[in-house]
Amino acid sequence: MTTLPAPSAKKLGLVIDLDTCVGCQACATSCKEWNAQGDGGPLTDTDAQGADISGPWFNRIHGYEVREDGRDDSRMVNFPRSCLHCETPACVTVCPTGASYKRAEDGIVLVNPDTCIGCKLCSWACPYGAREYDYTQGVMKKCTLCVDRIYNDNLVEEDRVPACVRACPTGARHFGDLGDERSAVSQLVKERGGFDLLPAMGYKPTNKYLPPRARRETYAAGVAPLPKGDGSVMEKLFSWADKLLSAAPKVEARANPQDNSDKLEG
C-alpha cells in the first residue's frame, strides 16, 4: 500500500488564508479535541501537569514576522500548519509497513494505527513537520483531513467539514476539492494567488495557502489627506454652520404622533 495510488481526480484539502488568520488556536484545539475522541485513540499528553508536557497535535500555529523592503516594521503573519495531503509524498513511500498510505479515492494521506510500528521514518520524510508521534501509543499520527467527519452520516450535512474548519472564527480555513477547478476552494486559490509550501521539494501539496494581501494604506483613489488648517478653523466652521442653518429643510409639520412641544415646554 506504500506505493502511491494513481492520482485521484478528487483532491480534498484545505486552503488557509494567511490574510485573515489571527492565530487564535481554535483550529488547533478543535482538531486536538476531535481527534482525541476519534478512532485513532486519544491523543494523550505526557506529563500533563508537569514541567515537560508534550503531546501530539495535528495542527500548530506559528507566528512569523516579515520585513518588507523599505520599511522598518514587520508584518506579522499567523501561520497554521498541518498535513498538506501531498500528491507525491515520500512519507508514504518510505513506510516499511504500509501503515502510511494515500487514499486512492480522495488523496487523503492517512496512517493506519493498527499496523504502524512507530519507526518514525515517515516523519523524517515529511518536509512539513506534519507527522506527530504518539509516545504513549508508539504509533505515528497525523491530520486525517477529518476523514471521519467529512463522510460521517452521523453529522448533519453542513457539519461534514473538518473540525478545524468548522471552528475557525475568522473563516480563514476553507475545505474542498482542489482537484475540481470549479470548486469554491479552487476559485479562491486562483483569485488570491494561492501557493504551495516548499514547492522545490516536489511533494506537490494539495493544501494551499493564500498570501497576506498587500498593505492597504490608501483607502480609495482620490482621497487626499485633509488639508492642513490655516488657523481659522473656527471661522470656517461658523460659515459652515450658517450654511447648514439656512439650508435646513423646512420641515412641514406632518401629523406629529408625539407632540413633544407642549409636553416639554413650560
Place this chain on the structure above:
Amino acid sequence: MNPAYSVILFTTASGAGYGLLALSGLAAAGHGPASSIGFALACVGVALALITTGLLSSTAHLGRPERFLRAFSQWRSSWLSREGVVAVATYPVALAFLAVWSGLVEAPALIAPLGIATAALCAVTVYCTSMIYRQLTTIPAWANRFTVPGYLLFALATGAGLLSFISVVFGRFQAGAGNFQAFLTLILIFAVIVLKWLYWRWLRRRKPEHSMAAATGLGPGVRQWEVPHTARNFIMKEMGYSVARAHARRLQQIAMLLLDVAFIATFISPKFPWAVAVSAPALLLAAWTERWLFFAQAEHVVQLFYGQEKV
C-alpha cells in the same frame, strides 16, 4: 536530527558486522576453507553477533517492536523494508557459508559461491541502510553522493579492522610487507578519511537550498517570532536537535584523529601485529563518532518552520 543511540548503535554495529562478514566471504572465496573452525566461527560469529545486536537495538527505536514483521511487507517502495528483507535473508546464507567455510559441512565447492553470495547480501543490506538516509531529500546532509559510499566504506573499514584483529588472535595475520589484509585496511581507512574530509568540507561549504522564505511562502524577510507551542513537541525533539558548530568541529577532529591512529596502527601492524588491538577499536570509535555527527549535524527542512532561516 536527534542522534538516537539505538540508531547509531544499529548502523555502526551492523555496519561493522556486515563488513566483517562480507570480507570473510570474499576472503573465503579467494582462499578456500578456513584455517580452523574457530577462526571461521569467530569471523562469522562476531559478524552475526554485531549484526544481530544492531538489528535488535534498531527495534528499540520502534514504538511497536512487536509488530516488526510488518516491516518486511513494503519492499517495493521502502528502503527500510528492503533493508529488513535483505538483512533477514543474509542470515541463512551466512550460516550456510559458515557451515561450508568452517568445514562443518564438507562442500568446498560451495565455499566460493556462498562466500560471494554472503558478501553480496551484506553489501546490499548496507546499501539499503544507506539508501534509507540517502533518499531523504528533507535532510540535505544525507541526500547526497557521500552517504552511500560513506556507509559502505565504513562498513568495510570497520569490518577489515575486525578481521585483522581476529586474524591476529588466531595467528592468521601475515607478518611482513606482503600483508594484503593490512594493505586493504589501509586503503579503506584512507578512503574513509578522504571521503569524510570531502563530506565535511562539502557540508561546510554547501549552499543551503531551502529557505524559510520558501517554506512559508512569505518572502525573504521572514523570521519566526512566536513558537507554535512553548512546550517541546515530537518534531522539535526529533528534528530540532542542533549541535554547536565548535562542538561538531571538535568531534570531527576526534573522528579524524581516530582514523589517523587506526591508519598508523594498521600501517605498523605487519611489523607489530598487536597494533590491531589499537586500530580495530579506533575504527569502531571513529565510526561511532562519525555516525553521531551524521545525525547531529543533519538539519531537517522542517526546521525552517521552527525558526531556522536556511537548510
Place this chain on the structure above:
Amino acid sequence: MPAKQPQVNLSPKGWDEIKTTTCYMCACRCGIRVHLKDGKVVYIDGNRDHPVNKGIICGKGASGIKQHYSPARLSKPLLRVGERGAGEFKEIEWDEALALATNWLGKVRAEDPRKLAFFTGRDQSQGLTGWWASQFGTMNYAAHGGFCSVNMAAAGLYTYGGAFWEFGEPDWKHTKYFLLFGVAEDHGSNPIKAGLGKLKARGAKFVSVNPVKTGYSAIADEWIGIKPGTDGLLVGALIHCLLAAQKIDGESLSRYTNAPWLVIENPGGADDGLILRNAAGTPLVWDASGGGSGGTKVAGTFGTNPSLLGRFSLPDGRKVVTSFTLIAERFATEAYSPEAVAPQCGVPAETTRRIAAELAHTAFNDTVELDIPWTDYLGRRHEKTIGRPVAMHAMRGISAHSNGFHTCRTIHILQILLGTIDCPGGSRYKPPFPKSIPPNVKPAGKPDQVKPNTPLPGPPLGFVTSPEDLLVDEQGTPQRIDKAYSWDAPLAAHGLMHMVINNAAKGAPYGVDVLFMYMANMSWNSAMNVPDTLKALTAKRADGEYVIPKIIYSDAYQSEMVHYADLILPDTTYLERWDCISMLDRPISEADGPADAIRHPVVEPDRDVRPFQTVLLDLGHRLGLPAMTKPDGSARYPGGYPDYIVNHERAPGLGPLAGFRGKDGTAAGRGPVNPDQLKAYIENGSHWFQELSDNMKYYRHVNWDYLDWATFFGFLPRPEPIIHQLYSETLQKFRLAARGHGKVVPPQQHRKRIETYFDPIPFWYAPFEGEMVSGDEFPLHAITQRPMAMYHSWGSQNAWLRQILGRNWLYMHKAKAAKLGIEDGDWVDVTSHHGKIKVQVKLVDGQNEDTVWTWNAIGKRRGSWGLAPDSPEGEKGFLLNHLISDLLPEHEGGYRYSNSDPVTGQAAWFDLKVRVAKAADQTAQSAPQFPALKPVRGKANV
C-alpha cells in the same frame, strides 16, 4: 500492485448525546454543544443556532473538556487550619461551612454591615450578587469592572447611552471602514474574530491602533503603532482635521445630540457651565430661524432649527454658548493639530490627515442606504435608513490608562461628529442599550442608608449625576471600602476591586470584618502590587488576629487565592451548574435584538461541590435576608438558583430571563413567571433571541418605535430620546463643586484634581505614572495583552492550553534592544518605580519601539493550579503585576491616590513605565519567586 487500502470507519459516532449550553471558558458566552459519551464529556463544538457565535468556537472554548476535568478542581469545602498562605486546610462538610459563614456574616450584619466587603470577579451573575449585597445591607460590593474596563462603560454610558464594552458592536455587515483601538482579544472574542473575517472577505478597510502588531492588528490593512496612553491626542487630531474641513454630520448633531444645547458662561458663578434650561428643567437651544438674532427654544422640539455654533446673550444678560462651540474650540486649537501631536503619539501628521480624510470620505461619500423607513423621536419619517459606514471599537488599550475615560469620550465624540452611532455600518447598540444617559440607577450606601440587619434602599452600584449622589460623609470621607463614589473616584460605576484588600489592610477608610470573594484571583494576577497584597492578606494585628479577620472565598480551582482564604466554598464547573446570562446584568444580546442565555448542568458534579449562586441564596436564607426568606421563615428559593432564575421578579413581569415568559411561554421581555421557562430555554438551545423588526434596528437612541418597544421591555423608564452628550453637564457639576458651589463639595486637597479632570469636554492629559516618574529613569512603556488561547489564570491548568502557552517572554523591539545591548533570549531586569522583576526577552519588530509587553497572567505561582512546582509557568513565566503599584507616587500634600483613572477609578494597568537592562544573573528562572504553594486537596488527590 498496490495492496488493498485499510478500511476506515468513516462514520464513527463517539458520543451518545449532545446537550447545548453556554460556554464559560471566557466571558464571551458562546453557545456550545457538549457531546457526551457514557456521561463523560468527549467533545465540545459551537452551536450554529446561537446568536453570539453561530457555530464557531475559539481555542479556549474547544478546550473546555480539560478545564472541566482539571486535576486542579476543588472537591470539598475547606477550612484553614494553619497560617494563611501555608496551604493547611481541613476538609469540612457543607453544613459546617455554611453554618460558619452564616455565623461570621450574621455578626457583621447585626453590628455594621459595611464590615462585609463582598467582591466578585469574572462572574456573570451580578444581577444576583449585587442584589444579595443590597439585601445584606452592605454597599461594599462590586465585581471586576473597576479593574477591567469601567472607563469604557462609563465614558459610553455618560456620553451616548451605550458602550464599547459588551454593550455595542460594529455593524460588521455594512461597515466599510473599521477603526480598532487597543484591542487584543475583547470580551466579544468570537464575534470580533468573525466580524474581522467578514470585513476581510468584503474588502472593507481595517485600521488597528495599537502599540503591538499581533493578533487582530496583524491582519489589519493598516497598523498604527501608537505610543501607549496617547490615543486621546490622535483622536483629538482626527477631530481637529474633520472640523478644519467641516466634515461633520451637522444634521444629526443638531437633532440627536446636545451640540446645540446652550451652556451658561458665567465665570465664577454657581451656574457656570451648566446647561440652560427652562423651568421644567428642559434644555434650551438657540433658534434663529424665526428671524432676527433669534431666541431660545426648547431643545428637541419639532420645527426648531437650532444653531450649532455661537455665543448668545440672553434677555436677562447672561451669556450662553452652544456646547458644540466649546467642543469645537477645544479641538480646533493647535494643540490638537496632527503636527502638534505627532511627536507624542508617534504617528506622522500625514497619516493622521490621511485617516481623517478616509473617515470623512467613507462617512459622507460612501454612505449605505437601506430600504428601511423609520421614524425619529420628532415624528419625522425617514424613507430610508442612511448609514455612515465607519465603525469603531475600543477596549483596554484605552481603558487601562488613567486618562482612559476622557480618551474614550473623545472617541465617542469622533463617532458622533461623523454621525456613525447606531447607523448601518456604524457602531451599534446591543439591547438593553441605549439607556438613559447615564442609566438612572443611583448607588445606595450613603451614611444614613447603611443600618444593622437592614437591606440597602437600592443597589450598591449605580450612576451618580451630581456630587450629591456621592457616597461620602460630611467631611468628604469615602464610605465605601474601595473609595468608589468618593472624591477619589466619583464616577466609579463598577467599584474599585483592585483597592479592596490593601485598603482593608490599612484600615483606610476603615477595616472590614469579613472579606467575601468569588471568582477573582486577587492574590495574584488581578492584584496590583502582588507582593504587598500578599502581605496585606497575611498581616496581623498586635493581638495576633489577622488585620482582615475572615476571608471567605469561592473558587472552583486551586488558584493562588485559595491559599489566602479561611473558608473555601468549592464551586462547580460551568458544565455542572445553572447560570443565567441575564438582561439584568450583561446579556448576550446582538445588535439586531435582545438575547439572553442559560447554563444548565450537562453533567453532574463528581465531587462535594455546590454551585455558588445556590450557596449564596442558601446563605441569604440562613441570614434571614428579607428577599430570600418567606414570612414564615422558610427559604424563598428552596430550589436554589434555578428556582430564583424562574421565580424572581425585579419588577412585576420582569425577571432574570426575558424569554419564554408567561404561563404558556410566549411572552417576551415582560410577562408572568413561567414555571417551565428553563425547559423552554433548554429546548431552544439554552438561549433566547428576539430579532427586532427592521424599522427598530438603527438609530435606536432616537427611533420612535424602538423607544416605545424598549420601554415596554423595561429597558427604558420612558420612551424618551437619548440625546448624546458631547458636553457633559454631569462632569461640570463636579467641577462646580470643586469651586465650592453646591451642598456637597470636595475637601480642599481634592479640589484641584476634581477641577482638572472633571472637564465637561474631553481632553488629553498624560497618564499619571508617566508624568510622576522620571522619563529618563523609566523610559519604556510596559503593557500586557490577552493571549487568545488563555483566559486569565484559568487556562494554565488546562493540559491542552498550557502546551500552547506555558510561559511568557518580555517582547521588545529589536532596535531598542540593540541600543540597550540586549540580545534575543537574554534575561533582563525590568524595573519600575515600584519594583523589579527578572524575565527573559524575545526581540521582535512589529511593535512600538518605546514599548515592551508580555502576555497577561501566564506567570503562575509555583505549586498552584495543580501544576508541578517546576512547571514553566512558575519557573519562567512572570507577571508585570509585581511592578504595578496600587498607589500613585506621592502627590503634593503626601496623599497617594490609587493608580486609577481620576474620574472612574479604573485601574491604570497600562500606565506602567519601566527601564530594562540585561540582568547580572542569567540563570534561567524568572524573579521574584515566592515560596511554592502547597497543593490543597483537590480532585486529583482525593
